[in-house]
Amino acid sequence: MLYAIGDLHLSMAVDKPMDIFGGAWDGYVKKIEEGLSALTADDTLVLAGDTSWGMSLNDTLADFQFLERFPCRKLLLKGNHDYFWETAAKMKRFFSDHGLLSFDILHNNAYLYEDTAVCGTRGWFYEEERGGEHDVKMINRETLRLRASLEAGIKLGGELTVFLHYPPLYEGYRCDPLVDTMTEYGVKRCYFGHLHGRARARAIEGLYKGIAYHLISADHVGFTPVAVETPALRPLL
Numbered sequence: 658m659l660y661a662i663g664d665l666h667l668s669m670a671v672d673k674p675m676d677i678f679g680g681a682w683d684g685y686v687k688k689i690e691e692g693l694s695a696l697t698a699d700d701t702l703v704l705a706g707d708t709s710w711g712m713s714l715n716d717t718l719a720d721f722q723f724l725e726r727f728p729c730r731k732l733l734l735k736g737n738h739d740y741f742w743e744t745a746a747k748m749k750r751f752f753s754d755h756g757l758l759s760f761d762i763l764h765n766n767a768y769l770y771e772d773t774a775v776c777g778t779r780g781w782f783y784e785e786e787r788g789g790e791h792d793v794k795m796i797n798r799e800t801l802r803l804r805a806s807l808e809a810g811i812k813l814g815g816e817l818t819v820f821l822h823y824p825p826l827y828e829g830y831r832c833d834p835l836v837d838t839m840t841e842y843g844v845k846r847c848y849f850g851h852l853h854g855r856a857r858a859r860a861i862e863g864l865y866k867g868i869a870y871h872l873i874s875a876d877h878v879g880f881t882p883v884a885v886e887t888p889a890l891r892p893l894l
């Protein structure tokens with residue numbers, strides 16, 4: 658089965674444990690361990706960004722070694738805190754040099770899992786918007802990345818399904834270029850992360866203009882990967 662979860666925020670080699678936030682994050686690594694244990698080598702897990710606090714690839718080694726213990730294939734999406742992110746070539750070399758064979762990168766490309774084309778990009782969010790040319794550049798870049806991924810998905814066949822790190826919809830916010838691109842390509846399901854704790858209350862989940870939106874940040878889903886399947890969702894509009 659295809660699963661997804663975002664925002665694991667692992668920090669085994671850098672001292673940034675999320676437990677300090679308390680509440681749901683207390684003992685979160687143990688919870689992640691339990692959640693991922695249910696997945697098998699036949700499963701694929703999309704990690705929707707903010708996987709590790711590591712500032713460089715070397716900083717992430719312990720985190721990726723921890724995830725490698727779970728036999729499912731893992732598709733890695735970039736989040737806003739993934740400072741370790743490098744070129745695809747460098748990341749692939751790092752994974753192969755360290756025997757991290759269950760990882761692939763979801764970035765300007767797509768993967769086919771049974772009849773689902775797994776597409777995605779980091780996305781864009783209003784908290785990043787400070788006005789001006791830079792924002793336009795970033796949103797255009799993210800839209801092009803999403804398009805490249807969706808085009809790759811079309812070539813593979815299967816239902817185009819989008820994974821983003823940032824929410825494309827939020828109370829009082831809508832990322833039109835990404836939402837419109839998903840509509841143009843006939844996407845029916847979109848999974849996103851990034852929102853934690855109290856911010857989750859402003860998340861928009863449900864069916865909006867033909868696309869079903871799901872928040873899959875780790876604390877929102879009890880640190881248990883969510884099965885990517887067609888759910889019956891209440892329409893928002």
Ligand SMILES: [Fe+2]
Nearest residue numbers: 707736737851
């Ligand atoms: Fe994030």
